[in-house]
């Protein structure tokens with residue numbers, strides 16, 4: 001769609017990196033308009049997993065994950081709306097960090113679901129991620145959803161949990177222990193919990209009762225935003241007709257927004273979103289957990305053919321289960337390369353999720369797990 005499009009201005013995140021002395025190597029392959037979880041819906045063809053080229057790299061920002069995993073670059077950017085940086089980071093064995101919503105400017109980013117879109121970072125270490133985050137985060141006059149106040153000092157200090165992590169409460173959501181996880185990804189999940197325990201943390205079960213609705217809620221809200229965001233790509237200005245995924249979402253969004261459907265779909269999804277965000281808030285504010293530990297995906301990267309055989313809805317349901325919740329709640333979340341899958345010994349990441357705007361605290365905890 002945008003093959004011959006040259007942007008007339010530079011995105012804030014890019015400008016800030018240029019100003020800080022960053023050198024850009026190129027743009028990376030991805031799912032069209034960041035819709036997808038496999039980087040397979042691209043005019044350039046699918047992105048391949050660097051550890052096993054029969055498998056997907058994850059997505060939608062898969063090309064950036066591969067550029068970092070193959071050491072072609074020190075770090076890369078992607079956009080994480082429902083998991084698109086955490087998911088490929090997990091499959092490719094790199095760090096993928098989605099900051100809190102509103103901490104990084106979206107100016108210059110093509111909108112998908114405006115209220116969950118966050119420019120996010122791939123790198124090989126948490127310390128590199130921190131460096132990039134310090135450069136790109138902060139208020140921007142060109143994005144009214146960025147915070148005016150300087151980035152707050154973390155409310156929680158890891159120091160208070162030193163020398164190891166005594167008293168740091170790590171929550172394991174009961175609802176995330178899906179039967180499918182038992183087959184594919186339980187060992188790395190358990191191992192990570194054990195490692196945290198050995199570091200002195202208090203690992204305990206928590207409940208996020210509305211998380212089972214997160215996918216459906218995201219799908220409705222995303223399609224509604226897509227219906228208006230994509231209206232400009234009507235085939236007249238840019239002359240290209242888009243693929244099934246994008247078209248399907250535009251149609252679905254317009255259907256959800258019809259006067260007769262609006263309250264059953266859009267309004268309902270907006271209410272469910274609040275319940276999902278409240279679940280997280282309750283866990284953090286009641287002191288049940290300081291940080292939540294979760295898988296990123298159900299298991300290792302699927303093979304390309306198997307993944308492409310799934311329809312878009314199933315793909316989303318399987319791939320986004322563990323990541324959309326933090327997106328809908330606007331929370332900072334990081335995928336860390338922690339384990340190897342049981343089946344093929346491919347990388348699988350684990351996710352840490354922290355309270356809103358506790359990004360620096362999250363990075364501190366993540367660093368201890370490296």
Ligand code: GLN
Pocket residue numbers: 034035036037059060079080081082083084085112222316320
């Ligand atoms: N897989 C989700 C989707 O297709 C998330 C995409 C993203 O985070 N950009 O919308």
